Each structure stands twice: as C-alpha cells, then as structure tokens.
Amino acid sequence: MGEFLQVVSYEEAIVRLKSRLKRPGEEQCPLGRSRGRILSRAIASPEDMPGFNRSTVDGYAVNALDSFGASESLPAFFQYIGAVPMGAAPDFSISSGQCAWIPTGGMLPAGSDAAIMVEYTERLGDDTILVYRPGSPGENVMRKGEDISRDADLFAEGHLLRPQDIGLLASLGISRVPVIKPYLVGIISSGDEMVPIEMPPNPGQVRDVNSYSLAAAVEERGHRAQIYPLVRDDADQLKRMVAQSLEQNDITLLSGGSSVGIADLTLDVLLSFEEAQLLFHGLAVKPGKPTMGVSIKDRLVIGLPGHPVSALMMFNVLSHQLLDSRRNLHVHARLTQNIASQPGRDDFVPVYLSEGAGHWEARPLLGKSGLMSILAQANGFIHIKAVDQGLKGGEVCRVYPF
Amino acid sequence: MGEFLQVVSYEEAIVRLKSRLKRPGEEQCPLGRSRGRILSRAIASPEDMPGFNRSTVDGYAVNALDSFGASESLPAFFQYIGAVPMGAAPDFSISSGQCAWIPTGGMLPAGSDAAIMVEYTERLGDDTILVYRPGSPGENVMRKGEDISRDADLFAEGHLLRPQDIGLLASLGISRVPVIKPYLVGIISSGDEMVPIEMPPNPGQVRDVNSYSLAAAVEERGHRAQIYPLVRDDADQLKRMVAQSLEQNDITLLSGGSSVGIADLTLDVLLSFEEAQLLFHGLAVKPGKPTMGVSIKDRLVIGLPGHPVSALMMFNVLSHQLLDSRRNLHVHARLTQNIASQPGRDDFVPVYLSEGAGHWEARPLLGKSGLMSILAQANGFIHIKAVDQGLKGGEVCRVYPF
Numbered sequence: 001m002g003e004f005l006q007v008v009s010y011e012e013a014i015v016r017l018k019s020r021l022k023r024p025g026e027e028q029c030p031l032g033r034s035r036g037r038i039l040s041r042a043i044a045s046p047e048d049m050p051g052f053n054r055s056t057v058d059g060y061a062v063n064a065l066d067s068f069g070a071s072e073s074l075p076a077f078f079q080y081i082g083a084v085p086m087g088a089a090p091d092f093s094i095s096s097g098q099c100a101w102i103p104t105g106g107m108l109p110a111g112s113d114a115a116i117m118v119e120y121t122e123r124l125g126d127d128t129i130l131v132y133r134p135g136s137p138g139e140n141v142m143r144k145g146e147d148i149s150r151d152a153d154l155f156a157e158g159h160l161l162r163p164q165d166i167g168l169l170a171s172l173g174i175s176r177v178p179v180i181k182p183y184l185v186g187i188i189s190s191g192d193e194m195v196p197i198e199m200p201p202n203p204g205q206v207r208d209v210n211s212y213s214l215a216a217a218v219e220e221r222g223h224r225a226q227i228y229p230l231v232r233d234d235a236d237q238l239k240r241m242v243a244q245s246l247e248q249n250d251i252t253l254l255s256g257g258s259s260v261g262i263a264d265l266t267l268d269v270l271l272s273f274e275e276a277q278l279l280f281h282g283l284a285v286k287p288g289k290p291t292m293g294v295s296i297k298d299r300l301v302i303g304l305p306g307h308p309v310s311a312l313m314m315f316n317v318l319s320h321q322l323l324d325s326r327r328n329l330h331v332h333a334r335l336t337q338n339i340a341s342q343p344g345r346d347d348f349v350p351v352y353l354s355e356g357a358g359h360w361e362a363r364p365l366l367g368k369s370g371l372m373s374i375l376a377q378a379n380g381f382i383h384i385k386a387v388d389q390g391l392k393g394g395e396v397c398r399v400y401p402f
Numbered sequence: 403m404g405e406f407l408q409v410v411s412y413e414e415a416i417v418r419l420k421s422r423l424k425r426p427g428e429e430q431c432p433l434g435r436s437r438g439r440i441l442s443r444a445i446a447s448p449e450d451m452p453g454f455n456r457s458t459v460d461g462y463a464v465n466a467l468d469s470f471g472a473s474e475s476l477p478a479f480f481q482y483i484g485a486v487p488m489g490a491a492p493d494f495s496i497s498s499g500q501c502a503w504i505p506t507g508g509m510l511p512a513g514s515d516a517a518i519m520v521e522y523t524e525r526l527g528d529d530t531i532l533v534y535r536p537g538s539p540g541e542n543v544m545r546k547g548e549d550i551s552r553d554a555d556l557f558a559e560g561h562l563l564r565p566q567d568i569g570l571l572a573s574l575g576i577s578r579v580p581v582i583k584p585y586l587v588g589i590i591s592s593g594d595e596m597v598p599i600e601m602p603p604n605p606g607q608v609r610d611v612n613s614y615s616l617a618a619a620v621e622e623r624g625h626r627a628q629i630y631p632l633v634r635d636d637a638d639q640l641k642r643m644v645a646q647s648l649e650q651n652d653i654t655l656l657s658g659g660s661s662v663g664i665a666d667l668t669l670d671v672l673l674s675f676e677e678a679q680l681l682f683h684g685l686a687v688k689p690g691k692p693t694m695g696v697s698i699k700d701r702l703v704i705g706l707p708g709h710p711v712s713a714l715m716m717f718n719v720l721s722h723q724l725l726d727s728r729r730n731l732h733v734h735a736r737l738t739q740n741i742a743s744q745p746g747r748d749d750f751v752p753v754y755l756s757e758g759a760g761h762w763e764a765r766p767l768l769g770k771s772g773l774m775s776i777l778a779q780a781n782g783f784i785h786i787k788a789v790d791q792g793l794k795g796g797e798v799c800r801v802y803p804f
Contacts (some may be wrong), residue, residue: 031599032629035618039783049774052605056772087595089605105595145771154778163622164777164804167615167710171608171774193489193507197433197572201536202455203491204509206573208647213569216437220565227434269605308569329781329803331733332761358798370458371549372451372573375566376556396760401731402566 002078004282004289005267009386010346013293014321016279020295020323022250025181031169036222037179037377038324039159045152045172048145052089053108057140060099060121061112064135075122075130084109108141115140122174133144142254148172160324180222186245187214190216190231190238190256190266191306209308209372210255217315218253221324233262239269244301254352255304255311263290266303270294284345284386288314301309313348316402330398331380333360341390350378362399378402406684406691407669411788412748415695418681419704420491422697423724424652427583433571438511438624439581440726441561447554447574450547454491455510459542462501463514466537477524477532486511501531509541517542526765539610550574562726584625585725588647589616590638592633592658592668593708611710611774612657619717620655621727635664641671648675657706657713665692668705671697686747686788690716701721711776715750715783718804732800735762741784743792752780764801780804 008016026040055061062078078099084106086088093102094096094111102108102115109299113136122130130343154172155165163175169177189208197207208230215225226249231241245252254261271275271294279293287310292303302318308360333353341347351362362382365374380399384391391397410418428442443565457463464480472478480501484507486492496502496513504510504517516537524532550556556574558565563579591610599609610632617627628651633643635658647654658664672678673696681695689712696707704720708714735755743749753764764784767776782801786793793799 032617035621051603087604089609105606105608115473142772148775163615163804164619164714164780166618167611167714168774168777170614171611171710173599173602173609175599197575197577201453201574202489204487204507205489206507207575209569209573212434212572213565215434218563219437281743308573312566312569329731329733329755329762331731353731360731370544372570373550375570378566382542402564 002039006278007282007284008280010283010317012286013280013283013291014318017300017318017322020277020279020298021300022298024183025179026123026178029177029179031166031175031177034161034166034177034179035163037161037177038222039155039157039161040178040180041309042157043154043169043174043177045148045150045154045168045174047102047173048150049148049172050144050146052140052144053113053144055084055102055104055108055115055140056142057104057115057117058104059102059115059118059140060129060131061094061106061108061115062131062135063094063096063112064137064139066097067114067116067131067133067135070134072132072195075078075132076134078129078131080123080127080129084373087358099131106209113141183251184249185218185223185225186249186252187211187218187225187229188228188241188245188252188254190233190254191262192233194230200337206398210304210306210311213312213375214253214255214307214315217312217319218323221319223323232310233265235265235269238266239272242269243272246296246301250299252299252301253304253315253344254301256306257323261291262301262306267292267294268345270296270301270303283314285314285317286345286347287341288317291318296335307370308372309350309357309370313350313374317348330400332396333362333397335382335391335400336361336363336395337393338392339364339366339384341384341388342387345382345391346386349382349384350374350402351380351382351399353380360399362397407685408680408682409686410682412685412687412719414673415682415685415693415722419695419702419720419724422679422681422700423702424700426585428580429583430578432567433577433579436563436568436579436581437443437565438561438625439579441557441559441563442580445503445556445571445579446551446561447550447556448576450552450585451550451574452544452546452548455515456544457486457510457542458544458722459517459519460506461504461517461520461542462531462533463496463508463510463517464501464533464537464598465496465498465502465514466516466539466541468499469516469518469533469535469537472533472536477534478536480531480533482525482529484604486509512768515539517545519699522636526587541644554682562797569756585653586651587620587625588630588651588654589613589620589627589628590630590633590640590643590647590654592656592682593664594635596632598632601734612706612708612713615710615714616706616717617656618654619714619721620725623721625725635667637667637671640668641674644671644703645673648698652701654701654703655706655717656703658708664708665694665705665772669694672698672703672705685716687716687719688744688747688749690719690750693720701796703771709772710774711752713774714777716753733762733803734798735764735782735801737784737793737795737797738763738765739766739795741766741786741793743786743790745791746788749786751784751786752776753782753784753801754779755782762801764799778800
C-alpha cells in the first residue's frame with residue numbers, strides 16, 4: 001500500500017498550484033457580451049461624468065447671486081433670454097439678471113451656476129420671469145465630473161462584470177472591455193466500476209458522476225470544460241488519455257477510485273511524463289485527503305478524490321482562489337449542533353441553511369460519509385480551520401454558498 | 403402635465419403582471435448543458451441509491467452474528483470462500499461461518515450483512531481468516547436505497563440547477579431534464595437626448611445605458627434579451643418599434659425620459675394597441691414611481707424609469723418574482739447610519755456591504771439622486787417596507803445581493 005508522499009495544507013496546495021499555473025490570456029470583449037466575465041486589468045474612467053454642468057430639475061438657469069434675497073413677497077425679476085435645448089449645448093450665455101429655461105438633464109449655459117425649480121417661478125409676459133426663492137450656487141446642478149471624474153478608478157483587475165457594471169461602462173462610452181480568457185480544463189474519470197450515465201449499470205457498477213458535476217463547476221467559474229471518455233484502471237490507457245488532455249488543456253482534473261492502490265497508479269502515470277513535478281500528494285483536509293497536484297511543463301494536473309461529494313468540495317476549495325476572483329457573499333449562521341473536528345486538518349462541512357428569526361441557521365449534513373443525497377440538500381459549507389477542535393452548537397460561523 | 407393613473411404597491415404590480423404573463427414553455431435539456439436552468443417540474447428518484455447493499459470499507463463480508471464475541475485474545479475463525487469483484491455482482495453467497503474479501507464499493511453477497519475492516523482481521527493460510535473485533539448487522543454497509551430511495555423527491559419545480567444537482571442527477575442516470583424555456587424579452591430605449599454608446603455624445607446628449615444594463619440583467623436571470631434601435635420621443639416611431647417587439651417577444655421593457663410628458667407619450671402609444679389593458683401606472687416605490695405595466699393580448703410591456711440606477715433597481719424588484727425563482731441568499735448587516743423613509747411607499751436603497759468583526763456592515767449609498775457611480779459601488783440593496791418610517795443606524799437589516 002502506498003503512502004501520501006507530500007501532505008500539505010490546502011493553502012499551501014493553492015500556493016504551489018498557483019505558482020505553476022500560467023497567467024490567463026487576455027481578450028477584448030464587446031460590452032454587450034461581457035456579463036460574468038472577469039476584467040484582466042483595472043479600468044479608469046476615460047471622461048468626466050457628467051461631461052457638463054447639468055440641471056437636475058425643470059426650471060430656469062440663473063446666476064444664483066442674482067436671486068439672493070428673493071422671497072414670496074419680494075420676488076427677483078429676471079430677463080428671459082431663451083431655452084436650453086435637450087441634447088445640445090446652448091448657443092448663448094447668461095449675463096447678470098438674465099435666465100433661460102432649462103429641462104432636467106439640460107446643460108447649464110455659461111454664466112449660470114444654479115437652476116431654480118419651475119415651481120418657485122412665475123412667467124410674466126414674454127421675457128420676464130419672477131423667482132420667489134433664492135437659489136444658491138450649485139443648487140439643482142450636477143457639476144461636470146461630480147459623479148465620476150476623469151481617470152477615477154472604476155473597477156480593479158479581477159472584477160467580475162455585473163449588469164450594473166455594464167451599465168456604468170456603457171454610460172462612459174466603453175464598448176469593449178479587456179477580460180481574461182477562460183482556462184481550458186480537461187476532465188478525466190477513471191475506474192473499472194464506472195459506466196457512462198446513459199448505460200444501465202450492472203450490480204456493482206456506478207455511473208460516472210464527476211465528469212458531469214466537475215464540468216458544470218468549471219463552467220460556473222467561467223472556464224471551459226472538456227470531458228474525456230471514461231478510463232479503466234489501467235496505466236497505459238490512463239497515460240494516453242492524460243497525454244491528450246495535456247495537449248488540449250491548461251488544467252486536467254482527474255478523479256478516480258479512492259482506494260490507495262488506484263491513487264498510486266495515477267501518481268505513477270503522472271510522474272512518468274517528461275518534466276513532471278510533484279507539487280503535493282495528500283492534503284490535510286477532510287474530505288479530500290487523497291487529492292494530488294502535479295505540474296507537467298506549463299500544465300497542471302489535479303487528482304481529486306473519487307467520491308462525488310469530496311471531489312466537488314475539493315474542486316470548490318481549490319478553484320475558488322485558483323480559477324477566479326469572484327466572491328460569493330458568505331452569510332453568518334448559527335450552528336444547530338456541535339461539530340467535532342480533528343486539529344491539524346482543515347474540515348469543510350456541508351450544511352443546510354435555513355432562516356430563523358432574523359438570522360440564518362446552519363444544520364451540518366453529517367451522517368454516513370459518502371451520501372450522495374447531501375449534494376441535493378447542501379446549500380452551503382463551513383470551514384473549520386486546522387487550529388480548531390470543532391465548533392459548538394449555537395456558535396455563529398461563516399457559511400459559504402455551495 | 404399628466405398624472406399617475408393607477409398607483410399600486412410593488413407587490414400588487416407583480417400580482418397583476420404575473421396574472422397576464424403566459425406560463426413559460428418547457429423543453430428537455432441534456433444534463434450536461436443544464437447548469438443554471440430552472441426545472442419546469444419536480445423530479446423524483448427513478449431508483450434506489452445505492453442499488454445494492456454496498457461495502458464502505460476494504461475488508462471481509464460476513465454474517466455479523468458469526469463474529470459476536472470475537473476479541474483480540476479470542477478471534478473468530480471464518481472460512482474464506484472468495485473475493486467480491488469490483489463492478490460486478492458476486493456469483494456466490496455466504497453461509498454461516500464463511501467470509502469473502504470485499505473492496506470499498508463492492509456488493510455484499512447474499513447471506514452477509516456486515517463488512518469487517520481489513521485492519522481487524524488476519525489471514526491464516528489460504529482459506530482461513532481471523533476476525534479480532536465483533537461486527538454488528540449493517541456495519542460498514544450502505545443498504546440498498548439508504549441514501550436515496552426510489553420515488554423520493556429530489557428537486558421541486560422551479561429549482562435552479564447547480565453543479566452538485568447535475569452530479570446527483572447523473573448518479574441516478576437522468577441524462578435529460580425538463581426545464582423552462584427562457585422568455586424572450588425585447589428592450590427599447592427612447593429619448594431625444596440618447597445616443598448609441600459607440601457615438602461620441604454632443605454636449606447635452608447622453609449615452610444609451612439601459613439597453614446594455616437591462617439586457618445583461620435579463621440574461622442573468624436566464625432569459626433572452628433582444629435590443630432594439632434607439633427611438634426618438636416620437637409617438638409614431640415608438641409605436642412601430644413596440645409593435646415589432648410585441649411580435650417577437652413575450653415581454654417588452656421600455657425605458658425613456660423620466661419627465662412626465664414623455665411618460666404620457668409612452669402610455670398613449672401603449673394604450674393605442676388593440677386589446678391593450680393598463681395594469682398599473684405609477685408605483686408606490688422609491689426609486690421607480692413612473693414605472694408602468696400594460697398587457698397587450700398575451701404580451702406584457704413594462705415601462706421603466708429612464709434613469710439607469712432606477713431602471714435597474716425596478717427591473718430587479720419586479721423580475722425577482724416574475725422571471726425566475728432563484729434565490730440569492732440575503733445577508734444580515736448592521737446599518738452604518740439612519741435612513742429616512744416616507745411611510746406608504748416601499749424604498750429600495752442601494753448599499754455597500756463590507757465586513758466588520760464577525761458581521762456585515764451596510765453603508766447606504768445616498769447622496770444626490772441619480773449618481774451613476776452608485777452602480778459601481780453598490781453590492782446590495784435594502785428594502786424598507788411601506789409601513790416603516792426608516793431604519794436606524796446600528797439596526798440589523800436584510801441586504802439582498804445586487
């Protein structure tokens with residue numbers, strides 16, 4: 001029986017994988033197709049917003065000074081000189097004592113610094129406007145660059161583009177954005193007992209679950225998955241399939257039988273490639289001890305546990321920092337019961353979150369290891385750190401969405 | 403100046419829209435492409451899982467009764483009769499006093515009801531196994547149907563398929579799933595001051611933001627958006643464009659100038675269609691008062707406010723219950739300051755969530771109305787109910803992801 005050769009913490013595993021993963025490529029993406037993509041570089045505003053001093057009300061553009069002292073009983077008189085058009089710059093300016101009609105969104109004419117709401121004015125004949133309230137400089141005006149100034153930082157590198165971000169970029173005329181190219185990820189399941197899901201399994205056979213769940217998880221993180229045909233527990237077959245995936249992908253995910261013998265076979269096959277380097281073999285993590293990482297030239301191979309729940313949990317734990325920077329918000333929840341944990345090992349425990357009175361409750365999904373039904377029940381997981389000996393019922397802990 | 407004809411609460415608006423929205427279509431989707439799709443009907447398990455009594459350890463299959471009383475000093479003796487193959491049913495059964503080698507995942511032979519871990523056994527010659535610990539019936543065995551029993555409910559109608567769900571369905575051999583067909587949503591922006599984002603705006607013009615942000619929001623909810631060319635504030639042009647969108651889409655989203663005059667023009671155009679029916683005109687909501695809903699035959703038209711922040715907030719509020727059933731987890735957060743709110747109106751306030759010590763803090767993004775920079779800053783929003791007069795700083799409230 002083999003042993004784990006290089007057991008490391010999951011943080012160290014991520015550091016080692018990251019050091020070998022080539023930087024993602026970059027491409028220019030049309031804004032209208034950029035939802036869910038990740039910025040490959042920071043974006044600063046190319047211009048001031050608004051681009052001109054803009055009225056936020058329907059009313060009259062004035063020099064505020066001219067309205068000082070105006071009141072219901074003693075209105076200020078203004079000479080009406082025209083109307084600011086919507087969608088164009090006014091072709092006149094305001095001198096002392098003058099005013100111009102301005103619609104919401106209109107551009108303040110030179111010489112004006114405030115807009116008086118129409119409610120506080122009265123028209124007297126063709127060219128006189130009475131103003132019944134004093135305005136102050138800047139009142140009802142959004143100044144040029146007040147919302148966003150030119151060169152202001154909008155989004156950092158690694159930002160995941162949401163609908164509102166796309167709106168903001170559109171408002172600044174940015175019609176293409178630099179985004180990272182998805183990684184290509186090959187997925188290989190192996191095991192003598194595995195059958196494709198379309199085939200009825202004989203007694204003792206199980207269907208290949210990991211190809212489906214891992215491919216979906218890869219795509220959920222914005223990358224591209226390719227599923228390879230099932231492989232028997234056979235070194236030659238496995239080597240041929242891994243070679244093909246290495247050629248076509250940046251990352252290859254293997255998942256196979258969880259017994260140590262099969263893991264040995266996988267490790268032997270991986271290390272037989274030229275320039276193969278063992279990054280780690282064994283993680284101080286539950287579930288997922290048999291996880292392994294190998295770099296082959298500039299490609300990565302990650303061997304995941306065979307059990308579907310463990311494989312998916314480990315993929316989530318490793319890929320969260322490796323493959324994207326999107327942050328799903330964690331929630332704070334009260335544990336419904338104690339969870340024991342062995343110190344020196346990070347535990348990731350699936351939980352069912354439900355709503356209590358004004359707080360979330362997290363029920364750990366324990367029971368026999370390897371229950372598939374946990375997949376349908378879990379909507380979050382808890383991380384019990386290696387230094388901790390477990391968590392107490394009633395304790396408030398972080399739950400990450402799953 | 404026009405008035406709002408039928409001001410309703412946002413809940414009532416949703417009820418009215420829902421009553422006119424035709425049920426979504428249904429289609430069969432290959433499992434491998436079903437991530438993010440919504441089930442159109444509940445799914446029950448077609449079979450027991452596991453499909454046979456399965457060992458969870460490497461060891462020996464026995465009848466537990468035969469091992470009772472076994473100890474380190476007084477082991478039980480078993481006759482070894484063979485090995486259970488991986489991926490096939492054993493072609494023998496276990497009689498009293500007999501045992502068989504069984505690998506993890508192997509099928510228990512008839513006559514056996516427990517698996518003794520190999521660690522507690524010793525092989526004595528070719529056909530004798532010593533067992534040093536008593537087993538109990540069912541020990542180290544996952545019974546047929548114990549994980550998931552046949553006909554058990556797996557997922558309800560309306561469930562959003564996640565990677566783990568796809569894994570579970572694969573494990574049960576379900577290779578196609580019934581999902582709802584996306585709605586087709588037409589998006590029309592109007593306004594004399596609007597220009598397409600590729601064009602440099604003249605002073606006083608603004609770029610068309612809503613087409614981009616609304617299309618992205620529609621697609622984020624799993625539906626299909628089609629953007630129509632910009633329309634001037636002109637009844638004939640608007641009517642032609644709406645007619646085209648009605649023909650091609652289930653739902654049409656309009657967003658235009660926020661001034662009441664333009665809203666009147668939009669409403670007149672919509673009500674001029676045959677079988678048009680006003681569902682509501684004006685919402686008791688901030689921001690989003692000018693929102694309107696009209697049904698035309700079996701199609702819906704929703705008029706959204708012109709301002710991008712208001713338009714997107716209102717789309718989120720209305721579409722959450724109208725267009726999908728996915729539930730993003732809300733978080734509980736402490737408000738950093740008071741927020742005033744007018745009773746009788748639902749307020750939706752964008753906030754910036756950040757992490758305090760063991761809890762979230764929510765900073766309301768207030769300031770001048772209409773700031774576009776709020777779009778980049780907000781990562782959540784708060785709902786202040788119509789009955790409430792605001793929220794106090796320090797209060798814990800629900801924040802919905804944005």
